[in-house]
Amino acid sequence: MPELPEVEVTRRSFAQRIAGARVTGVRLGKPLRWPIGCAPDALLGLVAGETTRRGKYLWLPLGPGGLLLHLGMSGSLAFAQDVAAPGPHDHFDLVTTRGTLRLTDPRRFGAVVWSPALDQAPAARLLANLGYEPFDARFTGAYLHARLRGRSVAIKQALLAGDIVVGAGNIYACEALLLAGIDPRTVAGKLSKPRCERLAASVRQVLNEALQAGGTTLRDFKDSHGVAGSFQLQAQVYGRAGEACRRCAATIKRIVQGQRSTYFCPRCQTR
DNA sequence: AAGTGGACCTGCTAGC
DNA sequence: TGCTAGCAGGTCCACT
Numbered sequence: 339m340p341e342l343p344e345v346e347v348t349r350r351s352f353a354q355r356i357a358g359a360r361v362t363g364v365r366l367g368k369p370l371r372w373p374i375g376c377a378p379d380a381l382l383g384l385v386a387g388e389t390t391r392r393g394k395y396l397w398l399p400l401g402p403g404g405l406l407l408h409l410g411m412s413g414s415l416a417f418a419q420d421v422a423a424p425g426p427h428d429h430f431d432l433v434t435t436r437g438t439l440r441l442t443d444p445r446r447f448g449a450v451v452w453s454p455a456l457d458q459a460p461a462a463r464l465l466a467n468l469g470y471e472p473f474d475a476r477f478t479g480a481y482l483h484a485r486l487r488g489r490s491v492a493i494k495q496a497l498l499a500g501d502i503v504v505g506a507g508n509i510y511a512c513e514a515l516l517l518a519g520i521d522p523r524t525v526a527g528k529l530s531k532p533r534c535e536r537l538a539a540s541v542r543q544v545l546n547e548a549l550q551a552g553g554t555t556l557r558d559f560k561d562s563h564g565v566a567g568s569f570q571l572q573a574q575v576y577g578r579a580g581e582a583c584r585r586c587a588a589t590i591k592r593i594v595q596g597q598r599s600t601y602f603c604p605r606c607q608t609r
Numbered sequence: 610a611a612g613t614g615g616a617c618c619t620g621c622t623a624g625c
Numbered sequence: 626t627g628c629t630a631g632c633a634g635g636t637c638c639a640c641t
Binding site: 340341344371394408409410411412413445447448464498499500507508509510553554556557559576598599 | 632633634635636637
C-alpha cells in the first residue's frame with residue numbers, strides 16, 4: 339500500500355496528537371517482518387516525541403530511543419482513544435495516555451523495531467542505503483543524472499530501488515515516468531541530462547499531488563483517523579492496462595519489470 | 610559493483 | 626457454487 343504520500347499522510351494524521359503521550363500498555367499480535375527487539379514491558383512509562391519520516395519509514399521517539407515503523411505492503415496505522423478489540427490483522431498496539439496507536443497489516447511485511455537512536459543499529463542499518471528525499475533541494479536533475487551514470491537497469495527499476503531517491507513505489511514510479519514522457523524500459527544510464535531534470539521534477543510533482551489527494555487508496559489504505567486517499571482517481575496509467583491514455587488515447591500497456599507490474603503509454607513515453 | 614531472483618504472508622479476483 | 630492461479634502499495638538478502 340504505502341508509498342511516500344501514504345506514509346506521510348499517516349504521519350501527519352497522528353504525529354502531533356501522540357507527542358507527549360505516555361505509554362501505558364503494549365500488545366503484540368502475530369510476528370511482523372522483524373522482531374520488535376525489546377521486551378514489550380520496557381516501553382511502559384516512556385513518553386513519545388514527535389513522529390518523523392525517512393523514506394517510507396516512520397520514527398516514533400520514545401524515551402531514550404524510539405520505534406522504527408514500516409507499513410510494508412498492506413499496513414496502516416490508526417490512532418484513537420477508543421479502539422475495538424484487536425482483530426486478526428492487528429499486530430501491534432501501543433496504548434498511551436492519549437490513545438492507542440495500532441498497526442493493522444494483513445500481509446505482515448510491515449515492521450515495528452526498537453532502536454536506541456535513529457543513527458544507531460538497528461535503525462541506522464535499515465536507513466543506511468536510502469537515497470535523497472524527493473523534496474530535498476539536493477534531489478536535482480544533475481544529481482539524478484550523475485547517480486544513473488553507468489547503470490544498465492531500466493529507469494523504472496532504478497527509481498524503485500530507493501538508493502537514489504526514496505518514496506516512489508510502484509504506483510508513483512509509473513506515474514512519474516508518464517509525466518516525464520520516459521519509457522520505463524529506458525536504460526537508466528542513457529537518460530540525457532534534460533530528461534533527468536524532467537524526471538526529477540515529475541517525481542516531485544506526482545508525489546506532491548498524491549500528498550494533496552491524501553494518498554492512494556486501492557483497497558484499504560486509510561490514515562490514522564480512518565480517512566481514505568483519492569489519488570487513484572487521478573492515476574494516468576497505474577492499473578489502467580487496456581484502457582485509453584487520457585492524453586493521446588493510445589492503449590495503456592502492462593509489462594513486468596523485476597517481477598513488478600509496470601504500466602505505461604506506448605505513445606506518450608519514449609526511450 | 611551492479612543486476613537478478615527468491616523470500617516473507619495473506620486476501621481478493623478472475624476464470625474455469 | 627467451488628477450486629485455483631495469479632496478482633497486490635515493499636524491500637531485504639543471497640547469489641552471479
